[in-house]
Amino acid sequence: MKDRIRRHLLSLFVVLAAGLFVAELFWGTSFVSAGNVVAALSGRLPPDAGATRIVIDVRLPRAVSALLCGAALSVSGILMQTLFRNPLAGPDVLGVTSGASLGVALSILGAKAFAGFGASPLLDLGLGGGAILGALLSMSVVLAAARHVRDGAGLLVFGVMFGFAVSALVSVLLSWALPDQVQRYVAWGFGSFASSGWDRVRGLGVVMIVALAASIPLMKPCNALLLGETYAASLGVDVRFIRFAVICVASVLAGLTTALSGPVAFIGIAAPHMCRMMASSTDHRIVLPLGIAAGGVVALLADLGTRLGGSTVIPLNVVTSLLGAPFIIWLILAGGRRSRI
Amino acid sequence: MTPVLAVRDGSIGYGSVSLVRDLNLAVEAGEFICLLGPNGAGKTTLLRALAGLGALLSGDVLLDGRSLRRCSRATVSTRIAVVLTESLAIPGMTVGELVRLGRHPFTDWKGSLSDADLSAVRKALAVMDLSGWEDRVLPELSDGERQRAAIARALAQESDVLLLDEPTTYLDLTHRAEVLRILRDVAWTEGRAVVAALHDLDLALRYADRVWLFDPKADPSRVIVGGPEDLLLSGAVERVFSSRSVRYDPLDGTFELRNGARIPVHIAKGTDERLFRMSLRTVSRVGGVPTDRREARMSLARSVSGEAWILEGPDGRESLGSLDEVAASLRKRFAAATPDESR
Incomplete structure (x- = not known):
């Protein structure tokens, strides 16, 4: 009975995700008639037509990016919450997001500072490239730390402190920046699924899908990790290796998401809780697949939410925070009795 | 007969400080052993070493005569189950999910449970008086109920060796006696080796087949092995558990206060x-x-x-x-x- 409900829940989220994905294609700030959208998708319009440009080159990569990022954030959050046995852990606890923001800050400043020396390819990475580099660098720092820190709690503290230090560096950099550079950095900080064109979505998307797939074999050991590392070891789990694998997958997912869409808040914390609550389960075999679908749904919803302001685009993080923060608060208030958090 | 689990020339302790040296202990199938001793004597450390979750300072733990260090984690997990003192009040986790995790070492890469696995889970729940509790959420239970669920999880593992660290903590008196009876039945009827560290002196002495008594007052401190009554007669239990103000009465099984007017x-x-x-x-x-x-x-x-x-x-x-x-x-x-x- 319960299993059937859970299976229905998964189908429900998959259908929802599909529906929202289609809605992303048909609804945007510029008007394209439904007939033209279908025509553009089926390739019946010339590639340089306005509708094709909007639907194929703008809306489609944006929808794909929202779907992938949502799923990635959600899975990353599930893994982090399990690894650290902490309900407030999320994709950003390991400082990967901060690392990405440092990369972005550097690339914004660097572009101007070194403009006189001619555009070296390294400095021409753009915001996305800077984010990827920053995320990868901070990831390697965290992974190196994970090999030396013995327990989860220590690593959590390391990640949070690392994040603080990197953020401080960003602040220092920004204090030297020109107003328009600061503005670009702040705009990036709002997050957006729209900024990623096909080139980047294609490249990063493949890695994301691989990382999402890599999380599937982690479901079973993660279930044992819920009991704590000692119990997990007694159940035959190679705790050190699994911890390393979990951190790898989670930080790759978090880093790529940040590279694609900036630091997106709350989805990574809220979506996992939503899944556990709806499925009344902590079993990763149920929660993780559900998390992939639900994360996509939440991100697509949030992205559609950014268009509610008509011609003014509401920043993505405003929408996710306005949805996510009350949800978490509600979980604590209502869920305290039912021990969800 | 080779004992299922044995310690050979072991010493336990922290860092370079050894608590107990020259440990030579053995558990055989079908035996219920109680580990007794004051706090900090090294009971938990010994249990963890027996389970392969911690290392001895020196010496070896032998599983079927083979050093635990040479056994794979996966093998050990199918042979030894543990109940630790760590809290299992995991948010959102149900009793059923916890007990099913006992089958973790036996399931495929997805963790799917076979009919045999599910029947082991049902049996463990029934033994611990938890049938029908599968959907209860762990943090909602009382400490004692959760402790029973923790023991059920270990029972579901159906291992040859069961190691328990203070399994009766938080339980009411009836359930304490009940848990000890269950552990002894598991040893006697199913031929498993059961080792439990306990603080319920009287109950332990009434149920244990043999006692490993930590004696930190001896110099050097040691572990005395014997039948409960022999240890009572020799005065070992009384010596370990009496202090200046409290005396353990071996015949009554009670503690007598030595303070006051006398x-x-x-x-x-x-x-x-x-x-x-x-x-x-x-x-x-x-x-x-x-x-x-x-x-x-x-x-x-x-x-x-x-x-x-x-x-x-x-x-x-x-x-x-x-x-x-x-x-x-x-x-x-x-x-x-x-x-x-x-x-």
Whole structure:
């Protein structure tokens, strides 16, 4: 009975995700008639037509990016919450997001500072490239730390402190920046699924899908990790290796998401809780697949939410925070009795 | 016969400080062993080493005669199950999910449970009196109920060896006795080796087949192995568990307070064994020393009518309605008799 409900829940989220994905294609700030959208998708319009440009080159990569990022954030959050046995852990606890923001800050400043020396390819990475580099660098720092820190709690503290230090560096950099550079950095900080064109979505998307797939074999050991590392070891789990694998997958997912869409808040914390609550389960075999679908749904919803302001685009993080923060608060208030958090 | 689990020339401790040296211990199939000893003696450390979750400072743990270090984690997890003292109040996790995790070492890469796995889970739940509790969420349970779920998880693992660290913590008295009975049944009827570290001295001594008694007072500290009654007779249990103010009474299985006035009070034996025993307890509870010597300064007896207690002493004779009143009067009399010592 319960299993059937859970299976229905998964189908429900998959259908929802599909529906929202289609809605992303048909609804945007510029008007394209439904007939033209279908025509553009089926390739019946010339590639340089306005509708094709909007639907194929703008809306489609944006929808794909929202779907992938949502799923990635959600899975990353599930893994982090399990690894650290902490309900407030999320994709950003390991400082990967901060690392990405440092990369972005550097690339914004660097572009101007070194403009006189001619555009070296390294400095021409753009915001996305800077984010990827920053995320990868901070990831390697965290992974190196994970090999030396013995327990989860220590690593959590390391990640949070690392994040603080990197953020401080960003602040220092920004204090030297020109107003328009600061503005670009702040705009990036709002997050957006729209900024990623096909080139980047294609490249990063493949890695994301691989990382999402890599999380599937982690479901079973993660279930044992819920009991704590000692119990997990007694159940035959190679705790050190699994911890390393979990951190790898989670930080790759978090880093790529940040590279694609900036630091997106709350989805990574809220979506996992939503899944556990709806499925009344902590079993990763149920929660993780559900998390992939639900994360996509939440991100697509949030992205559609950014268009509610008509011609003014509401920043993505405003929408996710306005949805996510009350949800978490509600979980604590209502869920305290039912021990969800 | 090779013991299922054994320690050879082991020493345990922290860092470079060894708590106990030259450990040579063995558990055989079908045996229920209780680990007794004061806090900090090394019981948990030994249990973790036996489970392969921690290392001995030196020496070896042998599983079927083979060093645990040479066994894979996966193998060990199919042979040894543990109950730790760590809290299992995991948000959102149900009793069913917890107990099903006991089958973790036996499932495929997805963690799917076979019919055999599910029947092991059902059996473990039934043994721990938790049938029908599968959907209860762990943090909602009382500490004792959660402890039973933790034991059910270990039972579901159906391992040859079961190691438990203070499994009766948080349980009410009935369930304590019940858990010890279950553990012994598991050992006796299913032929598993069960080792439990316990603080319930009396219960442990009543159920254990053999006792590993940590004696940190000995120099060097050691682990004494023996049948419960032999250890009682040799005085080992009394020595380990008595302190300046508390003495363990090996015959009664009770602790006697050594503080207070320690004034002898004669207690008339009477005809009713229950009344006699309760009056003994009352007197020693408030710091007196019950004695059968009539020369004692104070004496307590049942009145001839059998409805009151008669307390006599240098401060006069009183007729008291309950042992509560006897206790109150004794305390007053003791305080008056020993004004200097009590200061």
